[in-house]
Amino acid sequence: MKNTEICDAPCRQRRKEARPAELMAAALDLFVERGFAATKLDDVAAHAGVSKGTLYLYFASKEELFKAVIQQGILPVLDQGDEMLSQFDGDAGALLEALLLRWWELVGATHLGGIPKLMISEAGNFPEVAQFYYDNVVMRGRGLIRQVLQLGITSRQFRAMDVDTTVDVILAPQLMLAIWRYSFGPCDCGKQDPETYLRTHIDLLLNGLMVAEKKK
Amino acid sequence: MKNTEICDAPCRQRRKEARPAELMAAALDLFVERGFAATKLDDVAAHAGVSKGTLYLYFASKEELFKAVIQQGILPVLDQGDEMLSQFDGDAGALLEALLLRWWELVGATHLGGIPKLMISEAGNFPEVAQFYYDNVVMRGRGLIRQVLQLGITSRQFRAMDVDTTVDVILAPQLMLAIWRYSFGPCDCGKQDPETYLRTHIDLLLNGLMVAEKKK
DNA sequence: TACATTACTGACCAGTCAGTCAGTAATTAT
DNA sequence: ATAATTACTGACTGACTGGTCAGTAATGTA
Numbered sequence: 001m002k003n004t005e006i007c008d009a010p011c012r013q014r015r016k017e018a019r020p021a022e023l024m025a026a027a028l029d030l031f032v033e034r035g036f037a038a039t040k041l042d043d044v045a046a047h048a049g050v051s052k053g054t055l056y057l058y059f060a061s062k063e064e065l066f067k068a069v070i071q072q073g074i075l076p077v078l079d080q081g082d083e084m085l086s087q088f089d090g091d092a093g094a095l096l097e098a099l100l101l102r103w104w105e106l107v108g109a110t111h112l113g114g115i116p117k118l119m120i121s122e123a124g125n126f127p128e129v130a131q132f133y134y135d136n137v138v139m140r141g142r143g144l145i146r147q148v149l150q151l152g153i154t155s156r157q158f159r160a161m162d163v164d165t166t167v168d169v170i171l172a173p174q175l176m177l178a179i180w181r182y183s184f185g186p187c188d189c190g191k192q193d194p195e196t197y198l199r200t201h202i203d204l205l206l207n208g209l210m211v212a213e214k215k216k
Numbered sequence: 217m218k219n220t221e222i223c224d225a226p227c228r229q230r231r232k233e234a235r236p237a238e239l240m241a242a243a244l245d246l247f248v249e250r251g252f253a254a255t256k257l258d259d260v261a262a263h264a265g266v267s268k269g270t271l272y273l274y275f276a277s278k279e280e281l282f283k284a285v286i287q288q289g290i291l292p293v294l295d296q297g298d299e300m301l302s303q304f305d306g307d308a309g310a311l312l313e314a315l316l317l318r319w320w321e322l323v324g325a326t327h328l329g330g331i332p333k334l335m336i337s338e339a340g341n342f343p344e345v346a347q348f349y350y351d352n353v354v355m356r357g358r359g360l361i362r363q364v365l366q367l368g369i370t371s372r373q374f375r376a377m378d379v380d381t382t383v384d385v386i387l388a389p390q391l392m393l394a395i396w397r398y399s400f401g402p403c404d405c406g407k408q409d410p411e412t413y414l415r416t417h418i419d420l421l422l423n424g425l426m427v428a429e430k431k432k
Numbered sequence: 433t434a435c436a437t438t439a440c441t442g443a444c445c446a447g448t449c450a451g452t453c454a455g456t457a458a459t460t461a462t
Numbered sequence: 463a464t465a466a467t468t469a470c471t472g473a474c475t476g477a478c479t480g481g482t483c484a485g486t487a488a489t490g491t492a
Contacts, residue, residue, distance in 0.1 A: 014458055014469045033340050037253035041450065051471045053452085062450065093426065121337040123399040124249050134403045152425070159427045165408050165416040166425075169389050176388035183339040187350045192381050200381040208424030209368070209382075210309065211375045230439050230488060256479065267441045269482085278480065 020058045020068075022048045025111070028069050032114030032182050036066055036122050066122070067129050073115050074137050077106050081144045092152030097202050099148065100174060104198055113178040120179070142167050173201045236274045236284075238264045241327070244285050248330030248398050252282055252338050282338070283345050289331050290353050293322050297360045308368030313418050315364065316390060320414055329394040336395070358383045389417045 026047035030039045041062060045052045059065040081099060088095055107113055123130035145167045152158030177197055180188070242263035246255040257278060261268045275281040297315060304311055323329055339346035361383045368374030393413055396404070 012457060012470060016469065019469090035251055035253055035337060035341065037251055038341060040448090052450085053471055054469075056451070057469070096425075117336065120333065120395060120399040121251060123403070125251065125254060127402070130400060130403055134400055138400070149425075156427060158425045159423075161420075161425070162408075162412065162416050165412050166420060168392075168413065169417045169420055172392035173385045173388035176384075176392060179336060183336040184346060184350055184354070186343070187339070187346055192378075196378065196381050197384065200378050201385045204377075204382060204385055204421065204424070206425050207375075208420070209312075209365075209374045209377070209422050211372060228440060228487065232439065235439090257481085258479080268480090269441055270439075272481070273439070 019048070019050065019054065023050070023055055023058060023065070024069050024072065027065050028073065028111060028114060028118070031066065031069065031122075032111075032118050036062075036118075036125065041065075063126070066126065067132075070115065070119060070129055070133055073112055074107070074133075077112065078137070078140050078144075080106065081141075085144060085147055088151060090155070092148060092155060092157045093206050095151070096145075096148050096170075096205075099144065100170075100202060101198060103174060104177070104194060108174065108178040108181075109194065114182050116175050117179045117182045141171065145170055170205060173197075235264070235266065235270065239266070239271055239274060239281070240285050240288065243281050244289065244327060244330060244334070247282065247285065247338075248327075248334050252278075252334075252341065257281075279342070282342065283348075286331065286335060286345055286349055289328055290323070290349075293319075293328070294353070294356050294360075296322065297357075301360060301363055304367060306371070308364060308371060308373045309422050311367070312361075312364050312386075312421075315360065316386075316418060317414060319390060320393070320410060324390065324394040324397075325410065330398045332391050333395045333398045357387065361386055386421060389413075 023044065027039070027044045030044055030047060041055055042052050044065070045055045048055075055065070059068060080102065084095070084099055084102065107115075119130065119133050123133075142164075146163055149158060149161070149163050149166060153160060153163070177194060180191075239260065243255070243260045246260055246263060257271055258268050260281070261271045264271075271281070275284060296318065300311070300315055300318065323331075335346065335349050339349075358380075362379055365374060365377070365379050365382060369376060369379070393410060396407075
């Protein structure tokens with residue numbers, strides 16, 4: 001993970017453009033692993049292959065670094081969701097499935113998957129960041145799924161339901177899958193793979209537990 | 217939340233028996249709200265109405281306090297689940313519903329509901345505690361739901377499924393509901409109430425999204 | 433009342449870490 | 463080459479906090 005050095009001997013490099021992204025990536029890794037308060041800026045800097053002083057050239061404080069990590073992390077991904085929705089071909093179930101699988105591919109399976117855990121852990125300590133995340137990520141993600149559900153209901157593919165609540169119920173297993181990787185992941189080696197989990201989630205979501213003939 | 221004082225003037229009380237429970241309750245509240253590292257022991261002690269020195273009479277270190285909070289917090293509740301399972305009357309859907317609702321009543325809605333968030337946030341920093349929690353709480357909780365699913369399958373009420381994976385998918389919305397209260401809860405005032413959420417979860421779980429006649 | 437016991441206190445200490453800044457070396461300009 | 467610029471360094475500091483312990487007061491005992 002540590003920035004590979006081009007010189008074999010310890011030597012300075014001047015790479016003004018690359019530093020902020022490298023520092024934010026290192027900070028995300030450590031914040032997710034240890035929590036914000038337990039992460040030392042010396043460690044973040046070392047992980048990015050620079051000294052602590054350099055970190056302060058690009059971020060004014062530990063809190064500003066945290067904000068930057070959250071704000072630039074997730075936003076670009078949501079655009080992809082909007083695009084997928086615009087290509088709706090009439091099968092609401094397939095669209096829902098595609099969205100949930102793509103989310104895993106772009107977020108859950110990458111290091112961005114740590115952001116939900118980080119944000120949940122630290123929301124109480126950074127109300128402004130939490131509000132930003134809530135307005136720009138949570139609400140937008142919910143909006144995406146809500147639109148799919150409404151498409152499914154108006155086209156008579158999905159039954160009537162409390163749409164807003166259902167959105168949260170649908171997102172919960174996706175989020176837990178990502179969160180789990182960064183918390184109990186190491187304890188839970190026998191766990192089935194994410195693909196199986198997502199398949200089970202989507203199948204259950206669409207069809208439920210009950211045997212078909214008994215459904216009212 | 218602060219321990220009410222019997223004397224109106226600041227005065228000492230000797231209550232050896234009550235202290236540990238009061239200190240653990242105060243610690244749970246603050247650990248959940250702020251995270252382990254960001255919680256000061258002076259604040260925990262003040263919340264429990266004692267001085268920091270008193271805290272050290274009952275707990276050897278901050279980490280021991282953390283362990284105590286986790287270990288004695290959840291365990292008693294799981295016994296209730298076992299008991300409910302033993303009174304199975306033949307309706308697997310109803311038993312599953314009863315278990316999930318009761319979990320919310322006993323854990324999610326009480327201050328114990330903070331423990332999942334706390335454990336998820338700190339699992340990486342306390343591997344031994346995480347292992348304890350995993351073995352004694354996670355596995356036991358999973359086992360409960362798994363038994364219900366198997367009862368439902370053998371009695372032909374539930375369709376065939378990947379039982380172990382389904383268990384995790386079922387538990388995820390329950391956990392997220394509890395976790396949310398202690399993270400984005402304050403940001404999310406317009407949110408629907410837990411009862412609606414649980415009803416929606418259970419209904420979706422049993423019946424799925426698709427309209428009945430279209431199910432294969 | 434006098435003494436013994438012990439729950440409790442809070443000032444203190446030692447270690448840690450966010451944030452600083454004078455100095456260094458890589459790069460560019462002349 | 464020499465100078466000017468600036469990305470970068472790491473020793474330092476001040477504030478903060480986990481943990482200690484000598485002392486205090488509440489309670490029990492005779």
